[in-house]
Amino acid sequence: xxxxxxxxxxxxxxxxxxxxxxxxxxxxxxxxxxxxxxxxxxxxxxxxxxxxxxxxxxxxxxxxxxxxxxxxxxxxxxxxxxxxxxxxxxxxxxxxxxxxxxxxxxxxxxx
Amino acid sequence: xxxxxxxxxxxxxxxxxxxxxxxxxxxxxxxxxxxxxxxxxxxxxxxxxxxxxxxxxxxxxxxxxxxxxxxxxxxxxxxxxxxxxxxxxxxxxxxxxxxxxxxxxxxxxxxxxx
Numbered sequence: 463x464x465x466x467x468x469x470x471x472x473x474x475x476x477x478x479x480x481x482x483x484x485x486x487x488x489x490x491x492x493x494x495x496x497x498x499x500x501x502x503x504x505x506x507x508x509x510x511x512x513x514x515x516x517x518x519x520x521x522x523x524x525x526x527x528x529x530x531x532x533x534x535x536x537x538x539x540x541x542x543x544x545x546x547x548x549x550x551x552x553x554x555x556x557x558x559x560x561x562x563x564x565x566x567x568x569x570x571x572x573x
Numbered sequence: 574x575x576x577x578x579x580x581x582x583x584x585x586x587x588x589x590x591x592x593x594x595x596x597x598x599x600x601x602x603x604x605x606x607x608x609x610x611x612x613x614x615x616x617x618x619x620x621x622x623x624x625x626x627x628x629x630x631x632x633x634x635x636x637x638x639x640x641x642x643x644x645x646x647x648x649x650x651x652x653x654x655x656x657x658x659x660x661x662x663x664x665x666x667x668x669x670x671x672x673x674x675x676x677x678x679x680x681x682x683x684x685x686x687x
Binding site for chain 1: 577604606608613614616617621623632661663673674675679680681683
């Protein structure tokens with residue numbers, strides 16, 4: 463059974479710091495991995511999608527990597543800003559057309 | 574603007590009452606999903622539909638029902654059989670493509686049992 467884990471559960475950093483969020487999954491047989499952002503009381507906003515054949519994707523200050531063999535993905539945020547404060551979730555698409563989500567990392571960027 | 578709408582934003586249910594949550598999308602996506610989110614937990618799949626007039630149970634379908642009569646709409650009914658329905662409910666849609674099925678989410682409905 464596929465399980466997705468995100469560590470740490472919460473993270474507080476000063477503004478301007480570069481940071482890395484981690485996501486691990488137990489079964490490497492995935493079709494893709496997606497990173498989302500969620501603000502309190504809101505829906506999820508898609509940040510990046512990495513197909514299983516890709517190693518990384520970039521969008522602005524965000525870079526996501528995927529290593530299927532080790533069951534890991536990282537989300538790198540450069541030059542963090544207070545507006546980046548939110549919960550970040552990763553999710554993997556598995557066989558059976560199901561997406562499995564991690565519990566998220568709550569990020570707080572201090573001004 | 575293309576997107577997903579959910580209504581209502583807040584919903585209160587009395588014991589023994591059925592309620593229906595609305596989800597509409599204008600992204601021309603074939604696949605639609607319903608998730609439940611509880612504090613400190615990841616999203617859990619309730620039901621999903623890959624095509625009109627067809628849907629499958631997710632991991633926590635007991636006490637819920639859905640219909641998919643139109644491509645744009647995927648309403649979720651929370652029945653009185655659902656013992657702990659208080660949660661945040663999220664609807665999503667995507668292309669029906671295993672490799673590039675980027676999911677897009679609505680703003681959510683918060684359901685509270687009185």
